[in-house]
Amino acid sequence: MLHGRRRDRARIDELLADARNRGSGALVVRGEAGIGKSALLGYAAESADGFRVLRGAGIETESELPFAALHQVLHPVLTHAGNIPARQRSALLGAFGEGPAVGAEDRFLVSLAALSLLAEVAEGGPVLCLVDDAQWLDGASADALTFAARRVQAEGIVVLFGVRDDPAAPFRVPGLPELVLTGLDQRSAGALLAERAGSKPSDEVRDRLVADTVGNPLALAELAASLSERQLAGTDPLPVRLPVAADLGQVFLDRVRRLPADTQTLLLVAAAEDTGELRVVLRAADRLGIGAAALDPAETAGMVRVESPVLAFHHPLVRSAIYRGATFQQRRAVAEALAEAMDADEDPDRRAWHLANAAIGPDEATADALHTSAQRAGNRGAHAAAASAYDRAAALTTGPALRAERLADAAQSAWLAGQPDRARPLLDSAERLADEPALRGRIAHVRGTIEAACGVPSDAYAVLLAGSELITAADPERAARMLTEAGQIAWATADLPKLGEAGRRLSDLPSDHGAVTVAARLVTGLGSLLDGDTATAAIRLREAADLAMATAQPHTLMLAAAGTMFLGEDARAIDLFTRAATTARSEAAAAKLPALLAPLAALESWTGRFAVASAHANEGLRLAEETRQDNPAAHHRSILAWLAAVQGQEQACREAATAALAHAIGHRLGPHAAIASWALALLDLGAGRPAEAYDRLAALAAAGPGEGHLVVSVFAAADLVEVATKTGNELAAKNAATMLRAWAEQVNSLWALALVARCAGLLASGPDEDRYFDEALNLHATGGRPFDTARTELLYGEALRRRRRRADARRHLTTAHETFERLGARPWSEQAGTELRATGVTARKRDPSTVNQLTPQELQIARLVAEGATNRTVAGHLFLSPRTVDYHLSKVFTKLGLSSRNELMRLSLDAQLS
Incomplete structure (x- = not known):
């Protein structure tokens, strides 16, 4: 019986009630050993009438075996896997060893499959997923289960994690709510003591026990079993020292040590054998000369229970106490016995780890077995498990060259698992042993990629450039990728000499590979652009874009898109970015999306597609945080700050910009810092400052490299001209206008030339002013940037009103006001309304667009469905379940006043958003 916990039980009851109505939720139940986490999860299971209850648990000795816990949870419902998308199904079955490995590099494919399977099961009724001792989950299972828990929304799924606070095995899941359990109060503790002891304790004894155990239920239960009736009644004195929660493991261990020696050994075998399979435990015990009868005293003492064919411990703390209390030689002997008891064909991974745990020095056969296990794990997307297996295989390997290769494999796997801090020391160890240039080049590539995403870009540049030299002849394609990444870093830090060096080296590579040719043109084009030679840059970057059209590689498409964006070719850049993102989504390559979605969201922001940009930036930020990519996260925050500024959300703008600047300036990420600074300037401009x-x-x-960026300064130049003219800084206005004109005339972009004309209008007077503003509006008409167009209308209207041409001013101000209202650019809408009132009319408040009332996620779903995608396709693209897609789609229909998918497909969403 669960005593007390009224507030905690209410939290569980609320989640279950919501799931019965097709809601979903997740909760991390956290606390010390014995505090009642398992009991509360048990309460949830007892209360889940009508639910399909799925269970799993982390096991300390199983934490290196990929997908072990996920298999516990999902194995009972694998019969439903036939109804999830084929690629996901293949990945999931391959992960469980029930089908061929799909070779997925992106670990999120199995995670998405787990989410889809849970959602499919929930079609038949609500699902409760209970995961106890989550601090010991293997990395692959933890990734998949937390991925699913973050994304359940409208399926009727509840996911509960029980987590023991353990510094050696932290389990942190940002974004999931937590329930931290504390000790029982006196009344509940008294009821528990009476139940376990069979008699009611005195108030004084109860209070003493609660104080000494801090109300820990397991400690109280153990005390109730160990104290006499007279001690509980207060007639006889209590022991001088009572065990507290922290001593529980020792309490259990002391009880085990009172059992016969053979029974203790058999319990150690069971503690080390993570599946609880009685057949394997007894077989291993037999190899140690211990018969099945040795199990009886353990059952009698309540340490274990046997539910054939499974042996289970009374409490997870019993297992960990036994295993941690054993000596190294005892654990080694048990590991050898378990390895001998296992079939190498049926369970090669567990056998390999038991062999590794038994090894006391280099062991080539065991190292090879672990290496093969690591390869299997990697092919199944279990990169954290692969990293552990490669690392241990390296430790058991004699030859330095092979050991270096395995350490490099471990580092690569750790990076793919989103563990850069784990990867770095592995790379250090590999580098000290590596002699072959090809391996040293590969090590440099991994290190440089990690530093570019999570560290200091200038360090990444040096590593990538030096590493590319080592493999130029042997592997020109990898060398090209490394030099391209180095060129991107030099571009971001506005370091022209470094950019030129990367470009020259790319041009010298053998050009048999298409990727090499695209990269060479892109990097040399960026160098020309940064050097001010816009004409040459335009040729190179457009050539790169043309060549990239023939590839399906997301990274190559992204680079080509970036090049066209810097030339002001909005439509082509958006098309290339979208192709890259679509390809990444089709591969379930979630880790690639943050870097792809950031420039796409930026360009969508600047072209007035604010709702779409917000959806992509929020998605990209969430994925960047999940994959621990700090640098792309800063990029997304800078874009969200820009959007918040335009929409007048001051607090959101300042918070996002401050976070972006703190990271970007510290890591010398000039473009990210520049966009955030631009956002704060727009916030001031919109607020009338x-x-x-x-x-x-x-x-x-004027900002130097790392704090600003030339291209962003060019994009913001028209704003500088505007505020400079308003504040009487005429020279600064002229200089900014000259810089903008030089770039715009070379790239010949209509929207850029429109801004040049607007700036000329701001600097002119009389008839020239009218001529320039009219020219700007004519160019804007086909330029495709409605926010910029409306701002030109506003500035022209302000100028006309000052010259007392009220009728002419009203026409431009009315158009500006309507556009700002439609875009949700509240500060500029208010400015236009104020100007209109000054001309003698009141601006009519436009009903907000129903499309703009959609949330970012609803808008993403609506756009994909409008393009003809099914719910399952949308779910795969957005890493959601089909049921969640259906839930949001119903809200889309309600908000847009539609009744069918066909009506949505006929509705031009993009037209309404621009």
Whole structure:
């Protein structure tokens, strides 16, 4: 019986009630050993009438075996796997060893399959998924289960994690709510003591026991069993020292040590054998000369229970106490026996780990077995498990060359698992042993990639450049990728000499590979752009884009898209970015999306597609945080700050910009810092603080590498001209206008030329002013940037009103006001309304677009469905379940006043958003 916990039980009851109505939720139940986590999960199972209950648990000795816990959870419902998408099904069955490995590099494919399978099971009724001792989950299972838990929304699924606070095995899941359990109160503790002891304790004894155990239920239960009736009644004195929660493991161990020696050994075998399979435990015990009868005293003492064919411990703490209390030689002997008891064909991974645990020095056969196990894990997307197996295989390997290769494999796997801090020391160890240039080049590539995403870009550049030299002849394609990454870093830090060096080396590579040719043109084009030679840059970057059209590689498409974006070719850049993102989604390559979605979201922001940009930036930020990519996360925050500024969300803008700047400046990420600074300037400009906006934009224009960026300064130049003219800084306005004109005339972009004309209008007077503004509006008409167009209308209307041409001013101000209202650009809408009132009319408040009332996620779903995608396809693209897609789609229909998918497909969402 669960005593007390009224508040905690109510939390569980609320989740279950919501799931009965097709809601979903997840909760991490956290606390010390014995505090009642398992009991609360048991309460959830007892209360889940009508639910399909799925269970799993982390086991300390199983934490290196990939997908072990996930298999516990999902194995009972694998019969439903035939109804999930084929690629996901193959990945999941391959992960469980029930089908061929799919060779997926991206670990999220199995995670998405787990989510899809849970959602499929929930079609038949609500599902409760209980995962106890989550601190000991193997990495692959933890990734998959937390991935699913973050994304359940409308399926009727509840996921509960029981987590013991253990510094050696931390389990942190940002984004999931937590319930931290504390000790029982006196009344509940008294009821527990009476139940376990069979008699009610005195109030004084109860209070003493609660104080000494801090209300820990397991400690109280153990005390109730060990104290006499007279001690509980207060007639006889209590022991001088009572065991507290921290001593529980020792209490259990002391009880085990009172059992016969053979029974203790058999319990150690069971503690080391993670599946609880009685057949294997007894077979291993037999190899140690111990018969099955040795199990009887353990059952009698309540240490274990046998539910054929499974042996289970009374409490997980019993297992860990036995295993941790054994000596190294005892654990080694048990590991050898378990390895001998296992079939090498049926369970090669467990056998390999038992052999490794028994090894006391280099062992080539065991190392080879672990290496093969690591390869299997990697092919199944279990990269954390692969890293552990490669690392242990390296430790058992004699030859330094092979050991270096296995350490490099471990580092690569750790990085793919999203564990950069684990990968770095493995790379250090591999580098000290590696002699062959090819291996040293591979090590440099992994290190450089990690530093580029999570560390200091300048360090990444040096590593990538030096490493590429080692493999130029042997592996020109990898060398090209390394030099391209180095070129991207030099571009971001605005380091022209470094960019030129990367470009020259790329040009010298053998050009048999298409990727090499695209990379060479892109990097040399970026170098020309940074050097001010925009004409040459345009040729190179457009050639790169043309060549990239023939590839399906997301990274190559992204680079080509970035090049066209810097040339002001919005439509082509968005098309290339979208192709890259679509390809990554089709591969379930979630780890690639943060870097892809950031520039796409930026460009969508600048082209006035604010809702779509917000959806992509929020998705990209969430994925960047999940995959621990700090640098792309800063990029997304800078874009979200820009969007918040345009929409007048001051607090959101400042929070996002501050976080982006703190990381970007510290890591010398110039573009990210520049966008965040631009966002803060726009916030000031929209709020009517032109002087503050001028200070920020002038500082941005003068910022050095790492704090600003030339291209972002060019994109923000029109804003600098505007605030400079408003604050009387005419020279700064002219210089910014000149810089913008030089770039715009070379790339010949209509929207850029429109901004040049607008700037000329701001600097002119009289008839010239009208001529330039009219020219700007004519160019805007086909430029495709509605926010910029409306701002030109606003500025022209303001100028006309000042010259007392009220009728002419009203026409432009009305158009500006309507566009700002449609875009949700509240500060500019208010400015246009104020100007209109000054002309003698009141702006009519436009009903907000129903499309703009959609949340970012609803908008993503609506756009994909409007393109003809099924719910299952949308679910795969957005890493959601089909039921969640259906839930959001119903809200889309309600908000848009539609009744069918066909109506949505006929509705031009993009037209309404631009």
